[in-house]
Amino acid sequence: MATTETDRATVLVIEQDAATRNVIRDYLGRARFNVRIAINGWEALKRMRENVVHLVICQHDSEDVDGSGIREKFLLNPETRDIPFLFLVPEDQPEEQVRALRSGVDDCIETPFDPVVLVARVQAVVERRDSYLRMVRIDPLTRLLNLPTLLDVVREELKRIERYKRHGCLLLLDLDGFAEINAGHGVEMGDLLLTCLAGVILTRIRSVDIAGRFAGQRFLVYLPETDAAGACRLAERIKERFAIVGDGIAGIRVSFSGGVVEAPVHGGAIDELLARAEEALQRAKEQAKGTAVTWSNDLAAPPQAV
Numbered sequence: 001m002a003t004t005e006t007d008r009a010t011v012l013v014i015e016q017d018a019a020t021r022n023v024i025r026d027y028l029g030r031a032r033f034n035v036r037i038a039i040n041g042w043e044a045l046k047r048m049r050e051n052v053v054h055l056v057i058c059q060h061d062s063e064d065v066d067g068s069g070i071r072e073k074f075l076l077n078p079e080t081r082d083i084p085f086l087f088l089v090p091e092d093q094p095e096e097q098v099r100a101l102r103s104g105v106d107d108c109i110e111t112p113f114d115p116v117v118l119v120a121r122v123q124a125v126v127e128r129r130d131s132y133l134r135m136v137r138i139d140p141l142t143r144l145l146n147l148p149t150l151l152d153v154v155r156e157e158l159k160r161i162e163r164y165k166r167h168g169c170l171l172l173l174d175l176d177g178f179a180e181i182n183a184g185h186g187v188e189m190g191d192l193l194l195t196c197l198a199g200v201i202l203t204r205i206r207s208v209d210i211a212g213r214f215a216g217q218r219f220l221v222y223l224p225e226t227d228a229a230g231a232c233r234l235a236e237r238i239k240e241r242f243a244i245v246g247d248g249i250a251g252i253r254v255s256f257s258g259g260v261v262e263a264p265v266h267g268g269a270i271d272e273l274l275a276r277a278e279e280a281l282q283r284a285k286e287q288a289k290g291t292a293v294t295w296s297n298d299l300a301a302p303p304q305a306v
Contacts, residue, residue, distance in 0.1 A: 010051055014058035014070060015088075019034045020111075022056065027115040028122065041070040042134070048074075055085055055126055057159045057266075060087040060100045060108070068103065084125045088113070139213040141191060142198035148213030154222050155270050161263050168224040169231040172259040172277040173238075175199075175217040177288040188248055196249060197256070200242045203233060217291040220277075228294040231260045254293065258286040258292030260286040266295050 011028055015021045025035045031224030032120055047053070056074070058067040067087055074080040085104040089097045091110035092206040100108050106125050109118055113125045113294050145153065154170070157275040161168055175181075175197060182190040194217060201219060214220040235258045247301055259281030261273045280295040293299065 008034050009054040010034055010036060011122060012036045012038060012044060012047055012053045012056045014056065014067070015039045015042070016040070023115055024118065027119050031119045033122065034164065041073065044070055045073065048080055053080075054129070055084045055086060055106075055122060057086045057088065057122070059090045060096060062106075062133075068100075071105070080120050082129075084129050086121060086125060090149050109192060110243070124226070131184055142195055142213045142219075142252075144201070144219070145210065145212030147212065148216060149211070150214070150220060151270065153210050153212075156221055156222075157180060157224060158268060158273075160272055162268055164224065165264060166225060167227065167265070168222060169226045169228060169260060169262045170273055170277050171221040171223065171231045171292075172214065172274075173201075173219045173221070173235070173256045174258070174281055174285070176255045176257055176285075180216040181254075185250070186251065189252070193246060193250060193254060196245045197238075197242055197254075200238055200245055204238050228260050228262045228265075230293065231262070231284065232258075232292050239290065255290035257281055257289050259284060260294040262294075 005219050011033050013021060013024050013028075013035060015037070021037055028035050029288065033292050034051075036047045036053065038047050044058075056070075058070060060067045067085075071085050074085075074190065076082060085108065085302070086107045087100045088111050089100055089108050091112070097110070106119050106129075109121050122260045137145060137147040144150075157168060160166065175193065178190060178193075182194065194213075197212075197219065198213070201221060205211055205221060205223075208224055210222040212220055221231075221234070223234065226234075239255065242254060242256070246252050259277040259279070261267070261277045262271055262278065266276050276295040279299060280293040283299045284291045284293040287293070
């Protein structure tokens with residue numbers, strides 16, 4: 001688990017008993033979790049609006065806290081329904097623990113609890129959820145963002161561009177002759193080249209850039225605070241390295257074509273930008289493979305070599 005202040009998981013503890021709250025906060029704090037405290041459901045919902053929460057700990061059902069009711073409210077909200085819950089249940093009431101587990105809660109722990117065991121359970125639940133999120137966000141072959149996640153992230157970035165009057169670029173890349181590579185060298189070779197290109201992209205982009213597998217042999221890179229000329233320069237660097245890797249690993253001469261669009265110059269909506277990136281990419285394929293074309297109204301300008 002990351003230990004930086006911004007990356008540490010945040011745990012919301014809903015508990016009226018001050019002694020129990022303090023024990024949980026103390027031990028989870030030592031384990032490098034951010035801990036937020038609420039004493040009832042209303043305060044818990046308030047804390048949710050204030051901070052991103054990665055896990056909730058509360059009593060399953062007690063005179064002070066209605067854990068089932070709180071979890072139901074979380075499940076009804078699309079923004080909070082996937083947050084894991086860990087219920088605290090009395091050790092002398094196994095039927096309550098069974099009822100809690102059958103409700104689909106992520107884990108239960110008996111009270112009074114061993115603080116070390118509690119921390120271990122919290123770590124296990126958070127790590128399982130992190131693994132799940134990585135699995136649903138990542139393309140299994142290239143290890144880049146998959147298409148749904150990629151589009152969601154780009155949409156948010158485009159909103160930021162509109163809100164703060166900034167700019168950014170989309171770079172759509174398509175591996176040239178991919179069908180011929182698969183036919184002549186086998187699907188395994190095609191997959192190897194896709195993973196190589198994905199790796200080259202990751203080594204050439206900045207930490208603020210976003211890359212994902214768009215479809216098949218296509219990749220999409222979002223470049224904040226970058227103009228079209230900067231996107232073309234990046235495409236050139238990726239192309240140069242990919243040619244070396246393709247020759248060294250597969251003994252095949254490889255290249256890709258690219259389409260570049262700049263927001264908001266070429267549009268602000270993601271569908272519009274992607275359609276124009278596709279137009280620019282197709283022009284690159286028609287004019288000379290291994291080039292990148294920046295979209296324009298008529299696409300009459302010659303492609304920029306990469």
